[in-house]
Amino acid sequence: MAEERRFRSASGVPIALRRRQHSASCRELAVRGPRLQLRSLSAATSAVWLAAYGLFAVSENSMVLSAAIFITLIGLIIYLHFVKIDQESLLVIGSLGIQVTSSYASGKESTTFIEMGQVKDVVINEAIHMQKVIYYLCILLRDPEDPQRVSEVVPLFQSSKPRLDCLIEVYKSCQEILEQRKTAPQSS
Amino acid sequence: ENSPAPLPERAIYGFALFLGSWFGFILYLIWAYIPETWLFSLGLTYWPQKYWAVALPVYLLVAVGIGYILLFGINMMSTAPLNSIHTITDNFAKKQQQKKFQEEAIPALRDIPISEVNRMFFLPEK
Numbered sequence: 001m002a003e004e005r006r007f008r009s010a011s012g013v014p015i016a017l018r019r020r021q022h023s024a025s026c027r028e029l030a031v032r033g034p035r036l037q038l039r040s041l042s043a044a045t046s047a048v049w050l051a052a053y054g055l056f057a058v059s060e061n062s063m064v065l066s067a068a069i070f071i072t073l074i075g076l077i078i079y080l081h082f083v084k085i086d087q088e089s090l091l092v093i094g095s096l097g098i099q100v101t102s103s104y105a106s107g108k109e110s111t112t113f114i115e116m117g118q119v120k121d122v123v124i125n126e127a128i129h130m131q132k133v134i135y136y137l138c139i140l141l142r143d144p145e146d147p148q149r150v151s152e153v154v155p156l157f158q159s160s161k162p163r164l165d166c167l168i169e170v171y172k173s174c175q176e177i178l179e180q181r182k183t184a185p186q187s188s
Numbered sequence: 189e190n191s192p193a194p195l196p197e198r199a200i201y202g203f204a205l206f207l208g209s210w211f212g213f214i215l216y217l218i219w220a221y222i223p224e225t226w227l228f229s230l231g232l233t234y235w236p237q238k239y240w241a242v243a244l245p246v247y248l249l250v251a252v253g254i255g256y257i258l259l260f261g262i263n264m265m266s267t268a269p270l271n272s273i274h275t276i277t278d279n280f281a282k283k284q285q286q287k288k289f290q291e292e293a294i295p296a297l298r299d300i301p302i303s304e305v306n307r308m309f310f311l312p313e314k
Contacts, residue, residue: 153271
């Protein structure tokens with residue numbers, strides 16, 4: 001079963017959270033940001049080309065124009081492949097682990113898997129980020145030597161940055177699955 | 189003994205500083221404005237170049253302006269990144285002692301772990 005709800009990101013951009021329950025101990029939560037808008041793409045392209053035309057009018061060198069076309073094309077490809085993240089998803093499997101996937105606009109997907117033995121907890125933390133205080137969801141990793149200590153913090157949903165209401169939904173879903181490991185029989 | 193009240197000694201220090209700063213200012217104006225030949229005729233030859241009478245105030249003002257930007261940048265650099273353990277805990281919280289819970293007494297002050305705080309805030313009470 002899948003449901004989708006609309007929320008806002010920390011900067012006011014509309015995002016959508018999709019929750020799917022695959023089984024009693026497996027859930028997938030995906031946050032999707034807005035697609036690349038045609039008007040912002042054309043605005044950026046026109047700005048670069050106008051600037052290049054102005055330079056050409058001043059310097060009478062036609063290489064400026066071809067350089068501007070190259071820069072626009074290569075910049076767009078780099079942006080779509082390395083910068084623009086369309087969807088970030090979290091797949092929580094109760095006895096196995098947590099998988100974090102980021103899908104870029106060019107179709108590239110980058111995945112990280114954290115096994116359940118390393119996961120201490122999934123919490124909502126607040127921190128200072130660029131002159132703002134934001135809430136963000138993070139996975140606390142356990143220290144192998146000392147189970148009570150937190151060794152590492154893995155922040156999630158870094159590019160879509162959902163607000164607190166969306167984060168509470170994701171937090172509740174994750175906690176329902178994480179609580180099952182306490183009642184399940186312990187295995188070394 | 190360390191009160192900020194006005195005392196006779198402090199009044200004397202203040203007046204001495206006041207006279208000293210006025211003297212320094214008049215000296216700076218003389219050095220900057222009076223032509224070198226007049227100063228040489230008075231016998232004062234070993235003074236710094238007049239270039240510095242303009243350069244030093246400019247250096248000072250530019251340093252003050254850069255200082256604003258530098259302070260802002262240093263603050264941003266020392267803010268812990270989002271994946272740092274310092275946003276969750278620190279050395280003092282790790283080594284804190286757990287006092288035993290006593291009935292009808294105010295609980296001792298301690299750093300509550302973030303998992304507990306989250307459960308209290310975001311999971312509804314059953």
